[in-house]
Amino acid sequence: MKISKEMRNLMIAGGLIGIIAVVLVLLGNPKNMGFCIACFIRDIAGGIKLHTAAPVRYVRPEIIGLVLGSFLISLATKEFNARGGSSPMLRFCIGVMVMIGCLAFLGCPFRMVLRLSAGDLNALIGLLGFAAGIGCGSFFLAKGFSLGRSHRQAPLEGAAISIVNVILLLLVLIAPALFAFSESGPGSMHAPLVISLCAGLIVGVLAQRTRMCMAGGFRDLYLLKDGTLITGFIALFICALIMNLITGNFKLGFTSQPVAHSAHLWNFLGMFVCGLGCTMLGGCPLRQLILAGEGNSDSAITVLGLLTGAAISHNFGLAGSADSVVEGVYKVGGISTKGKVAVIACIVILLAIACVKTFANKKEK
Amino acid sequence: MEDKGNKVMVATFANHYGAMLFRKTVGAGCTLRPVPRYLSSSCGTCAVFNGPFLKEYVNENLEAVYEEKDGRYEMIYEN
Numbered sequence: 505m506k507i508s509k510e511m512r513n514l515m516i517a518g519g520l521i522g523i524i525a526v527v528l529v530l531l532g533n534p535k536n537m538g539f540c541i542a543c544f545i546r547d548i549a550g551g552i553k554l555h556t557a558a559p560v561r562y563v564r565p566e567i568i569g570l571v572l573g574s575f576l577i578s579l580a581t582k583e584f585n586a587r588g589g590s591s592p593m594l595r596f597c598i599g600v601m602v603m604i605g606c607l608a609f610l611g612c613p614f615r616m617v618l619r620l621s622a623g624d625l626n627a628l629i630g631l632l633g634f635a636a637g638i639g640c641g642s643f644f645l646a647k648g649f650s651l652g653r654s655h656r657q658a659p660l661e662g663a664a665i666s667i668v669n670v671i672l673l674l675l676v677l678i679a680p681a682l683f684a685f686s687e688s689g690p691g692s693m694h695a696p697l698v699i700s701l702c703a704g705l706i707v708g709v710l711a712q713r714t715r716m717c718m719a720g721g722f723r724d725l726y727l728l729k730d731g732t733l734i735t736g737f738i739a740l741f742i743c744a745l746i747m748n749l750i751t752g753n754f755k756l757g758f759t760s761q762p763v764a765h766s767a768h769l770w771n772f773l774g775m776f777v778c779g780l781g782c783t784m785l786g787g788c789p790l791r792q793l794i795l796a797g798e799g800n801s802d803s804a805i806t807v808l809g810l811l812t813g814a815a816i817s818h819n820f821g822l823a824g825s826a827d828s829v830v831e832g833v834y835k836v837g838g839i840s841t842k843g844k845v846a847v848i849a850c851i852v853i854l855l856a857i858a859c860v861k862t863f864a865n866k867k868e869k
Numbered sequence: 870m871e872d873k874g875n876k877v878m879v880a881t882f883a884n885h886y887g888a889m890l891f892r893k894t895v896g897a898g899c900t901l902r903p904v905p906r907y908l909s910s911s912c913g914t915c916a917v918f919n920g921p922f923l924k925e926y927v928n929e930n931l932e933a934v935y936e937e938k939d940g941r942y943e944m945i946y947e948n
Binding site: 510 | 883884885887889905906910911912914929
């Protein structure tokens with residue numbers, strides 16, 4: 505097989521990102537959560553008091569770094585391009601639903617790969633759901649689904665989310681008392697701020713240069729029979745797996761996995777929602793952050809949708825809870841009845857949007 | 870719009886739908902592929918076809934058309 509320059513760059517970037525993710529865990533981030541876009545945005549939602557779930561409140565510098573890394577490198581390479589106006593409200597709503605799906609599973613596609621690299625087989629069920637969701641989304645793309653085209657906007661519009669992130673970082677440094685921080689649980693576990701920020705910046709730069717995207721990888725496989733984009737995540741998986749084996753973090757199985765549950769149906773359906781929503785949006789949560797940094801205000805709106813979705817998930821008790829051991833008895837976690845209804849509702853609503861935007865396009869044509 | 874003969878050309882789009890419509894209009898000889906990184910930071914779909922590039926090919930989701938010249942791509946149309 506011929507390895508193109510693009511594929512080689514993706515492999516290098518994916519490998520580096522996998523190593524950085526495991527190092528972040530060694531430095532304090534929760535296990536199998538060196539990076540998780542969904543969990544970290546959820547922590548930020550708690551940190552800025554959009555929800556009150558005590559264990560998951562922290563302004564994660566990695567997210568700020570990702571946006572600013574993409575922003576700075578796109579300015580340096582003259583790729584910063586303020587664009588937007590492609591169904592912003594629908595993108596916001598889809599962002600909300602993607603986050604509900606991710607938090608039912610307890611992780612975004614990025615963390616799904618990291619969990620898998622640490623031997624968490626629940627993530628394999630999630631991966632099947634994710635692939636099925638992207639398959640479904642790709643079906644609609646092939647039938648003509650589109651959220652409409654974006655248009656040039658004023659540079660300030662494209663830079664707004666990066667400016668907001670700079671302000672957020674400054675406030676965290678100058679006035680941390682404004683924010684809520686977890687005293688226990690995943691939100692209390694974190695690498696030192698400067699290291700987290702630098703890790704975010706590096707991954708932001710790498711992801712912008714290589715266009716790494718988990719959802720895009722599967723979509724290209726399905727629609728164009730091209731495996732270039734997915735090689736980044738394969739390299740990420742392999743490097744994180746090696747790092748986990750070296751550091752003793754690898755534990756194969758379904759039970760007692762860190763911040764994970766073994767309610768298989770809901771792991772599958774949660775990631776199905778994520779895969780379908782991400783395909784409709786044109787990229788996974790990581791990609792949305794990178795595009796937002798590059799000046800895409802549609803992606804910035806999507807990120808706000810993800811943030812709102814995190815608050816909704818926790819305020820209304822929709823998010824998954826991890827498996828636990830109570831008085832010596834292993835208790836399978838999963839999601840509440842409300843959470844199950846929400847996941848099913850998200851699938852129905854996403855399919856309805858996909859149908860409307862597919863057949864309306866055909867009618868216009 | 871310039872006639873560029875039978876040169877290899879690449880069209881980029883705002884979305885996959887635009888690329889599909891374009892392929893339908895151009896017909897045989899037009900293939901859809903991922904957009905090469907050197908053309909765009911977006912990870913969408915592009916259409917590769919043999920010139921000439923005609924006005925009838927344009928749809929509202931077309932972003933740009935590039936022509937290959939000595940292994941490099943030069944933008945010849947922007948929508």
